[in-house]
Amino acid sequence: MRYCLREMRLTTLLLISLLLLHVLAYAPLSDDTILNRLAQPDTADFDIHTGNLLAPILIPRVPGTEGSRKVLQHFVEFFRNSLPAWTVTFQNSTSKTPTHGDNEVPFVNLIATRDPPWAASGNVGRLNLVAHYDSKYQPEGFIGATDSAAPCAMIMHAVRAIDAALTRKWDTMQAQGSTDPDFDEQKGIQVLLLDGEEAFRSWTATDSIYGARSLAEEWEHTMHPATSIYKTFLDSIELFVLLDLLGVSEDLPIPSWQHTSHWSYVHMAEAELRLRKLNLFRSKSRTWLPEKDKKETDGFQSYVMQDDHIPFIARGVQVLHLIPARFPSVWHTINDDAEHLDIPTVEDWAFLTAVFAAEYMELEGFFEQNPASQMMSRDDDDLISKDEL
């Protein structure tokens, strides 16, 4: 991602967005679920040296290199071991780059999907959680901890945190016979970990977002069976939530970038506010999503930040872009490394992403009390006797 900003033809975008605008279901979680049922991120996953989710990503992972293969393998094993109900596929492409002469560099996007078990895949509209996993070619040794190792780990935490509740919800729906496999639109969830976001030399339309460009183009033309609710794979993306440059201690507010997805920004901002009020955040951060009260009729940005969503937006996909307007000071320097992450901030973002995904998938009522909080409430009973209350 980069500072180069492109003017968009706002009127065209606005017209398209009005045509596409439809109200999507979304149901907030109860405080009880958030406090006692949803798994909270912890150092076992987010320690920069030993964290199960984060640490393996904090290595150079330039497309086509051994580091890239290792990180991809880490993702594959995560889904295989922790989320076996998910389907993992790849979308591969190759491209020449300004730094590799006539050699074609390979790009591998990872796509992990979970749909209701009875649903035909062409009838499923999906929440997509997206980050890029490649790191910059230069400077040598560049890690890209905020860009975007930490966002990848946040997404991994979020989908694992809601997986059991998804199972319970879909089991319940099947048991009640409240599914109509032929006609109903179904809601699924998908993770896109994209390759080749960074430019090899300097950002241009052809030297950047290699993986995203290839994927959007391919999905625009990949058709579902003729009787499906959605026509193409691209149409099946209900919302494209892109996380980028998150996880440092600086106070870097995120604007509501797109008029079309402002409704989803508002939901996430409300979730953020609730987590802060419930004292569940560990970081010293202030509000990340301050434009909650912006009206749909207020002015929105007149430019789009260059990032993986560009080829998707250009094809009419709704995008929630979670990137600060001012970038972290370590951005694109050798200092964007593990040590410059603020782990409480990374964990808070992981938590918020999980809440957003759970609310989007309407999972209230399907989380079990987690053992840790049961133990805590038992301890409380021991400490405070009825007389004292």
Ligand SMILES: *[C@@H]1O[C@H](CO)[C@@H](O)[C@H](O)[C@H]1NC(C)=O
């Ligand atoms: C894409 O690349 C991955 C990783 O190298 C590989 O495992 C997979 O088989 C490839 N898929 C296709 C369809 O070529």
